Amino acid sequence: MDIFNKTGKMALGSRLRLLTAKVTEDAAKIYELYDVDFSPKWFPVFFVLYDEGAKTITEIAEQIGHSQPSVTKIVKEMAKAGLVKDNLKSMDKRRNVVALTDNGATVAERMIKVQCADIDVAIDGIIAEATHNLWEALAEWEFLLEQKTIYKRVQEVKKLRESKDVQIVAYEPRYQSVFKALNEEWISTYFEIEETDSKALDNPEEYILSKGGRILVALYNGEPLGVCALIKMDDPDYDFEMAKMAVSPKAQGKSIGRLLGQAIINAAKEMGASKIYLESNTILKPAINLYYKLGFQKIPGRPTPYKRANIQMELDLTKLS
Structure with a gap:
């Protein structure tokens, strides 16, 4: 249809629903063709009971990928049609199960041996005429979407695109208020601002830059939305501490933390x-995950000026490629 050529892949769901509607409409006519009083939506439940015998609602739902309420509704409809019985006791008497009635078993035998065989031949004919094998493609798509959903894939594409609009620049005095505000915002959300925080945030030039450190600022479309500092350490084991990383909540999902x-x-x-040190708190799970992705590893606790710090990490730069 021309509409889908215009919309492009954005309308994948709509296109699949339209195709599903056409197939379902034909399926209903096919049941009539074989004089079977049957709804197409019943088939997955019906087949499981035919193929494997009595099952609980939960077992059926897990096997066909439906919700339990959906399966319960289908079972009630099938019971009304005389094809199944529900609330039956299992062999061990401990579970209620659903099973085909004698009539349901008879319908299943006729449907599987005759109707399904004819449908297989018809579908094979379409596959032979088509350039692409839809049946195999569906199996492949199901596998790929099980590994990573379309939502997750779009989320990653969006993040990558937006990250290209992020510019990392060196600190300038005009960014002092942003440096302070962004850090105070996240600290006060989870903890309390401590004396060591105030020293660095009120006087970054004196406390960080004049001692040989760096401060970087992340601009998104020109607006400063993220900051991070590299503080020179007077420590025989570490050269610098990565600290004061803060990203505005409105910039979440743009990879600013990773880029900084x-x-x-x-x-x-x-x-x-050769080595970078950092301190954090384990309640900040996204931050901790980011540090691990950047290559930091947890180390035994060291003395810290921060009450909130309960995890220390290091990055050995000599081991990075």
Whole structure:
């Protein structure tokens, strides 16, 4: 249809629903053709009971990928048509199961041996005429979507596209208020601002830059929405601490944290650092996951000026490719 050529892949769901409606409409006519009083939507439940015998509602739902309420509704409709009986006791008397009635078993035998065989031949004919094998393609798509949903794939594409509009720049005095505001925002959301925070946020030039550190700012379409610092450490084990990373809530999902973290690591490399240290708190799960992705590893606890810090991590730059 021309509409789908215009909409493109955006209308995949609509196109599949239209195709499903056509197939379902034909399926209803086919049941009539074989004098079977049967609804197409019953078939998955009906086939499981025919193929494997009595099952609970839960077992059927898991096997055919439907919700339990949906299966319950179908079972009630099939029971009304005299094809199944529900609320039967299982062999061990501990579960209620659904099973085909004698009439249901008779219908199933006739349907599987005659009707289904004819349908297989007809479908094979379509496959032979088509350039692409839809049946095999469906199996492949089902597998791929099981690994990663369309939603997740679109989310990743959106994040990648938006990340291309992020620019990482060096700190300038005009960014001091943003540096302070973004950090105070996240700290006060989860913890309380401590004296060590105030020193760095109120006087970043004196506390960080003049001592050999760096501050980077992430601009999204020109607006500063993320910051991160590289603080020089007076420590025999570590050259710098990665600290004061903060991203505005309205910039979530644009990979700003990852881009800032990677830029800070690159800056540390350029300055000849061999190890970077950081402190955080385990309730900040997205942040901890980001640090692991950047290559940081958890280390035994060290003395810290922060009450909120309950995890310390390090990044050995000599082991990075």
